[in-house]
Amino acid sequence: MDESLKAKISGLPLTSGVYLMKDAAGVIIYVGKAVNLRRRVQSYFRGKTHHIKTDQLVENITDIDVVLTHSEAAALILEAALVKEHQPKYNIELKDSKSYPYIEISAGEFPRVSVIRFNKAEQKKKGAVYFGPYVDAGLIREALVIIRKIFPFCTCSPMPAKACLYQGIGLCPAPCVGAISGKDYARNIKNIALILSGRKDELYRNLKEDMERLAQNKDYEQAAAVRDQLQAIGALYSSSPDANYFKELEQLERALGLVRRPERMECIDISTTMGERSVGSLVSFLNGKPDKANYRRFRIKDVEGMDDFKMVAEVVRRRYGRLKREGAAYPDLVMIDGGKGQLAAAYDELKRLEINIPLISLAKREEEIFVPGKRNPVVLPKDSLALKLLQRVRDEAHRFAIKYHRLLRAGKVFD
DSSP, X not given: OOHHHHHHHHTSOSSOEEEEEEOTTSOEEEEEEESSHHHHHHGGGSSOOSOHHHHHHHHHOOEEEEXXXXXXXXXXXXXXXXXXXXXXXXXXXXXXXXXXXXXXXXXXXXXXXXXXXXXXXXXXXXXXXXXXXXXXXHHHHHHHHHHHHHSXXXXXXXXXXXXXXXXXXXXXXXXXXXXXXXXXXXXXXXXXXXXXXXXXXXXXXXXXHHHHHHHHTTOHHHHHHHHHHHHHHHHHTTTOTTTTHHHHHHHHHHHHTOSSOOOEEEEEEEEEETTEEEEEEEEEEETTEEOGGGOEEEEOOSOOXXXXXXXXXXXXXXHHHHHHHHTOOOOSEEEEESOHHHHHHHHHHHHHHTOOOOEEEEETTTTEEEOTTOSSOBOOOTTOHHHHHHHHHHHHHHHHHHHHHHHHHTTOOOO
């Protein structure tokens, strides 16, 4: 085993979570869960296992990432989501004769959610939806309790004439006594299905749209309830590098006083050498992740010499002027790599274009955030998740600009 990998494994936490094993190309080849991450991962490297696939897996592991969760049941939910998202080579389906548990969402106006097993006499029910198979029935039941606290559902069959005890503890919305409409109950079931199928980005987006719609209709109590669901979903994926963006964006929204969470962010950076072959880069992040399909490069055409402010203005004019002409959606937040001068240049250009997009700049030296109309910068703690997100986006824009500039200098790109 490589010494760096050995050291990394030795430093893994002794807590529950999910581990992602990668090959030399950085591809995730296996996803697993554990109640104790360090011990579980170490168990793979204790000699031959006499299982060909496991031995092949171990031979191909060059790196391991982990995602911490607050319980093994939460790890189970996250593991299933990551397996569906990444389709790792060594995560095979359960195909032996053992009867594994499934989660069943029944048909009907008020579907029930339950854990079932199939035997030879049983068949899947018409109209029902199934998730699984899972290995541990007890663990999946615990996971359903976690989900049920966020999105209450009914388990009674047949429907009783009066509310059961689960209503009193917030786990059942009591459709039996008309305490919830069919539409609202269906929304809960849809969200449960999104969690179980690993479509968490869609879940976040739907909940956020629901919250904004309710707030616009001045239904503040229901909007607050959906906000609480969003926060609970964020806690479910706590410490996940794949889902930390929820907490990052929430912090950023609050710190900057934004009217909406900046799910789509764009950052502009300029690279030049004494005013020669000046270029601008624009990177796009969606929900905390690079959205490379929307990266853009700009060869500076209208500015001579070393005028960083005018270069920023040119990139802003070309990028957002085009979006305006095409009727395309604007990002939720635009960040400029620089200080007050670069920010002012970008702000003036957007004003000329009659485009209103939240705008900030991030100055490298003190990592100060400048906002139009505010005299003093916003200074976030160095360990702030929001600041780390901005730094990650800014650094990616800088890397992208430098790469383009080097290609130009090498004569590998022609304009």
